[in-house]
Amino acid sequence: xxxxxxxxxxxxRKEGQNVTLSCEQNLNHDAMYWYRQxxxxxxxxxxxxQIVNDFQKGDIAExxxxxxxxxxxxxxxxxxxxxxxxxxxxxxxxxxxxxxxxFFGPGTRLTVL
Amino acid sequence: GENVEQHPSTLSVQxxxxxxxxxxxxxxxxxxxxxxxxxLGKGPQLIIxxxxxxxxxxxxxxxxxxxxxxxxxxxxxxETQPEDxxxxxxxxxxxxxxFGQGTELSxxx
Numbered sequence: 384x385x386x387x388x389x390x391x392x393x394x395x396r397k398e399g400q401n402v403t404l405s406c407e408q409n410l411n412h413d414a415m416y417w418y419r420q421x422x423x424x425x426x427x428x429x430x431x432x433q434i435v436n437d438f439q440k441g442d443i444a445e446x447x448x449x450x451x452x453x454x455x456x457x458x459x460x461x462x463x464x465x466x467x468x469x470x471x472x473x474x475x476x477x478x479x480x481x482x483x484x485x486f487f488g489p490g491t492r493l494t495v496l
Numbered sequence: 497g498e499n500v501e502q503h504p505s506t507l508s509v510q511x512x513x514x515x516x517x518x519x520x521x522x523x524x525x526x527x528x529x530x531x532x533x534x535x536l537g538k539g540p541q542l543i544i545x546x547x548x549x550x551x552x553x554x555x556x557x558x559x560x561x562x563x564x565x566x567x568x569x570x571x572x573x574x575e576t577q578p579e580d581x582x583x584x585x586x587x588x589x590x591x592x593x594x595f596g597q598g599t600e601l602s603x604x605x
Contacts, residue, residue: 418595426585427595
């Protein structure tokens, strides 16, 4: 089955701890994205990567970091510098270039206590 | 930057009725106009999209219409069914997707 997976589905962390969210795809897509979704709001872009070993900041990158060492994987670290990290995090992938469908994973709900 | 607004924010219809959701955007460079459906606890999924050289596109009960001059595009769902209940997002793209705030559609049986 081709698709995009995120783990875990639910994640709890204490304030001040860094936490890494996993995102893996086997669609052979070059581009990958991380979004944050808060209740009643649309998706906001955190980071995106168009190719391995390269990534760019989105609209709300502060307090987050990413790496793209493999085509299939794009992990997101939520650092202690992120002031309000509790949210639903969505990873997506697409073929490279503009105007292409993005395929989303099931999401990770992060709660910081 | 791009300013995207969706209306209405919530919509409740009876099964079998039609539903229309409108998306307005500000970036005249936008050339791609998708609609995504997000079911509870899941990631969004593309349901229909249109490119700027086309005014309307239909796929069974779903259609999208585009008015580039007025900078808005709309999602039309006919003969609604309970499984259409979800949150719908527009995401006009002029280089990157900018998502609207979402419309929560509720279809009552």
